[in-house]
Amino acid sequence: MQFMVSLDLSVVNVGLPRIAAGLGFGAAGLTWVIHAYALTFGGLLLLGGKAADRFGRARVLLLGLGLFGLASLLGGFAQSPGQLVAARAAQGVGAAALAPAALALLTSTFPKGRARVKAFGVWSAMNAAGGALGVLLGGVLTEYASWRWVMFVSVPMVAVALVMARRGVTADPPAGPAGRPDVLGAVLATAGMTLLVFGVVRTDAHGWGSPVTLTTLAAALALLAAFLHVERTTTREPLVRLGLFGNRWVAGANAFNLLVGAAMTSSLYFMSLYLQRVLGDGPALTGVEFLPFALGVVVGSVLAVKLGHRFAPRTLLVTGALLTAAGFAWFGLISPDGSYVVDVLGPSIVAAVGFGLCLGPVVATATTGVAPGEAGTASGLLNSSRQLGATLGLAVLGTAAARRTGTATTAEALNDGYALGLTLGAALLASAAVVALTALPRRAPRR
Template sequence: MTATGTARPTKPRTGAEVSPGRTLAVVAVVQFMVSLDLSVVNVALPRIGTGLGFGALGLTWVVNAYALAFGGLLLLGGKAADRYGRKRVLMLGLGLFGLASLFGGFAQNPGQLVAARVVQGIGAAALAPAALALLTATFPTGRARVRAFGVWSATNAAGGAFGVLVGGVLTQYAGWRWVVFVNVPMAAGALALAWRGVPADRPAARGGRPDVLGAMLATTGLSLTVFGVVRTDRYAWSSPVTVTTLAVAAVLLAAFLRVERSTTREPLIRLGLFANRSVAGANAYNLLVGAAMSSAFYFMSLYLQRVLGAGPARTGLDFLPFALGVVAGSVLAVKLGYRFTPRTLLIAGAALTATGFAWFGLISPGGAFVTDVLGPSIVASVGFGLCLGPVVSTATAGVAPREAGTAAGLLNSSRQIGASLGLASLGTAAQQRTGGSVAPEALNRGYALGLTLGAALLAAAVLIALTVLRPAGPKPSAAATQGAEPAGQAGPVGR
């Protein structure tokens, strides 16, 4: 033992010296920041549009620019985390995210803000899979895994709850720029926590160089797809402009698949990973849920402010029940995770959320808060909370350690790609339903259609869970599961 008063030599922190609790805290803070950014921006959209001169559909690019960069580069971010180390990539992403937020807050025109959102997406594409891979590696099995994913999903929801409230207050009383600036101190704080709270891991994979070409093909192809869909307000689906844009997008995405099969570099994603039905089913489910949820926040934010005439601060308060309901659903998912398989929770969660969205689809120009907002918010949010932890656990279970970052990146990518494509498609459908009118009655018709289509997407997610994910086998006895993972929660469901 060291004598009292004797100085101990300073040692670098290793994985053995950093407690799992500290790692969980860092991952939770990172997820809180990413979730807060999404909800803050949604509440501020009308003021951003007015302040910088965005058009009706151009405003969707404040969301889509971030989602496309995030979703398109997440696989590359996951691969980088596996190759270069999760802590290193996490800290790089946090620094980039913070700097882009600072630049976006000073934007003077739509192009500058969209560019900042793209860089934010690039930073998020690095930090999100690295953080999730840290979580899956730190809590590989057992009850601790269920609790860890419960904390992760509850923090995700808490970021949304805090974001809609603070975003509304900041937008109304300090200006929309502060909803972008708020990320700067959060990113700095997360960097400080990660420096001390994340072990300096050794890369799990050291193959060839990452497939940057594949990442560029995927991102460009997806961007052109969204661009082609959004532009259908000016060019019909059958017009040469739309057909050509979507055809080029299809060629680029096909080239991406070919490159992944034949590249001499480290593939962005091993296509054989999709042979795991858990991975394939969870990502298809996640894409549909992402498409529905992103569109719902967008439509409800505009409905509250442009149809019901609520200010940003009031809109933030009106969103609060939804965000808190997600927290409640996430906590409930942890408790139910010891009794039911993730597949069961995914089916129940998506069905409940679809019911809430169908109720949202009944909004009216003279709607009341209790019937048009509060009621459907509670139903949809609890259902969504039930989905969050189980879909992550399902999509990352049974994956080899060397592919943990890739699997995490794939899951985040499916959510963001779904969000971007869903908002482009449903936003265009809503815009066409309004006929270009800005009258509250016309806007209400468009938003109601978008929300109803979101319910249809969630119904499709239920079908994915029913048909692609296999039911778990019979549960072992309590004695046999002492110290083991809860049935279906962390195991490789449906492989």
Template sequence: MMTADRPGHHDVRHAHDPSQGRVPFRESGEPPALAPRAETRHEHVRGSGAEDRAVLTRGRPAGRRPVSGPTARPGITLATVAVVQFMVSLDLSVVNVGLPQIATGLGFGAVGLTWVIHAYALAFGGLLLLGGKAADRYGRRRVLLLGLGLFGLASLIGGFAQEPGHLVAARAAQGVGAAALAPAALALLTATFPGGRARVRAFGVWSAMNAAGGALGVLIGGLLTEYAGWRWVMFVNVPMAVCALVLAWRGVAAGPPPVRSGRPDVLGAVLATAGMTLLVFGIVRTDQYAWTSPVTLTTLAVAVVLLAAFVHVERTTARDPLIRLGLFANRSVAGANAYNLLVGAAMAAAFYFMSLYLQRVLGTGPALTGLMFLPFALGVVAGSVLAIRLGYRLAPRTLLVFGAALTAAGFAWFGLISPDGAFATDVLGPSVIASVGFGLCLGPLVSTATAGVAAHESGVASGLLNSSRQIGASLGLAALGTVAHNRTGRTATPEALNDGYALGLALSAALLAAAALIALTVLRRTGPPAQTERTDDRDLLPARD
């Protein structure tokens, strides 16, 4: 809506804002006669709650050129984020099946081989919060492009590795790239689809690609390792990174430079990164050093001290904090991250145990093992599609409770595996139930974790969500792996191994039941998207970086 300025007078009507009463008109600070004329328009902005509000915004002064760059298209943004999330999720599992061949090809020792996994986990988990803050401070599109370039280049270099150290360094560089691009991509999705039915659809697509990448990683890794060679578990990321780069370059708007409230909190960034890295480092090395060993206890104690110092710095710093601690007062953010921590722990452990059960107990080869995970991947996609349809009618909290309970039931069934088990009864049946439940909760989880978060903090919220998942996965795999190993004992017969894996899967079900309880008690009751919000993606105003 255009308004004409009359000399010496401004007739500006303020729309009602439930939280502020009115939106102030920011003056230029110059005399009216000298100030450039500007467009004033009303935009309809969807809030995180049931009410929407009209916000009075001021357009660019007349005569100024708009910021150069591609025109934002929500569909292209969604496609970019989907490819990115599939690639990141794929990389978390695609390498695992090829580890024996990697060890043979490059001459890894038993201990050194674990660093093919740990190098990625340390860099990814340790830098996620910093990556999310960088997206908020320096622009989501810019950080996304840099992360994609680094991830693709590291994958290419890793595929040509000639020494163990080369591959470990490439995996660490992949983790750095993933820590930049994962929160930036999710923040872009959150900003582009701020609410309503389009947001339900967007997060449904994101969750389907996220889960499909993780589940198909086992299948793709097995096929590539058996028929093309282990190097292709690294090369497979290159075309996906190039595709996402092209889509982001052409379809994601650059937007104006983000507003920076002060100098960056360097000390907080160092403390958070060092604390998170040491925490993951101490956890992942419990396969070599027991939980009660001096090495593990010292590492975890130093990590706790560093993270406590980080919290103190964030409370007292005069700079732009890495994380505003008031963010945790948002029950949606706190509850969703606690839920995500438990789900991440359960899923990582369950994938690990089922892969070992199929290969070490039932004697299945790598390629066939990957193929047996295909029903799980398809079930997650089906659950994600179902979550989109149910999300129009049910609140996210309801889907989170039901999804976790259904997944827990599937994992409890997994806990009944036997040494002479059959695919239909011990793998396929529980896979269908668990995967559909997992698909139901993925999209609502991300939507809930970013609900009510200010636009300038969406990157931090996205990084926090990814961090909780990564820490949960590391904790779950280490803790449940230790429990399973203790149950198995020193005699690794198929029967003994089966007992250990079954216990680990049963405990994974218990973690998911706890996640359902958190969703039921911590998250607020909210309604489904209003029926009046039947908005096509193209009708949404894409948020700028």
């Protein structure tokens, strides 16, 4: 299932230019093909994790799979930008149900020791493998079939995953208390984040100091403040028990994940556009050119398994974040008359290995010391921080890049914007390394 979710993200990124041309998206509107998925996914992950704890992880997992497959099918038949964005939002709802349920099952099945390190290493390797196949399939399908197949490709995978899940995942009793999930909190969180990102994205038309932007951002902050108030005072089972952040492993891992998600999503977005719009490579070739990055993540994930028995998770997270930051800083040196071998291949390998070192350890870290009844919530929280980071990162860095580019459409102007976005992504990753070094304890707590 993680393979499928990862593939769906990367397969859409490569097809973005053809999607824009096929349905008539504008430059700012195109980012909502990503935002719609990330916002519903990130905003509802806490509810999905709580529902998995409350109603049973196997049941919620199957429900999320079914919705994900239906939304993928409808997205492939979209006839307007609004229809595709709505389908992507529905995909995010399905993913918000299945992702924390699957990760909670993994956490409870492998609670500690070498088996846990290996299990999360396999999970992160499958995450990277999905990205590797996604960029390749996305490029080939977009160029030789149609961009619609970047949506259709998930449908048969969902069918296979449903069969495997029904046969291999046994029904489980609810792990958490029998309270009702906090739906109001989920609505407030999603609405607040949607307004926040919308306000940032629209700064291309309305400046940061304009009444429209200030009003939008103020409303977003008010909704998020209301979400925190509801979590403290609700008589239902809170979406996330705020005391969970007293666990330094949970708080530190989610802060790290937020920054890494912001940097990775925006940087890969810029690289896809650089290869196609500046270097002039087609979608299929772009997919092939992304393979070294995705395969490098697999290598980094394997290294994390090998080194996980010798080094503390904090060490791997700091090392991985710094390596990835170095790779994207190297990416920031791109030039309009550059080439794939000189400007892309080297930094791809450095950044990919570093990112792979982070994937397994951050998941294991975010569920360290968490009670079994909150495993789904902790898993949902981790996925939520990554997706919300991805959404905000793409909004802020995309806006910065667009401002640097201005209204020009020359290769030089586009290159300047993409280079700025990649450099800012490197700065976010360096900040993530600082967070891991200062916020995470040296050793895991005894069980």
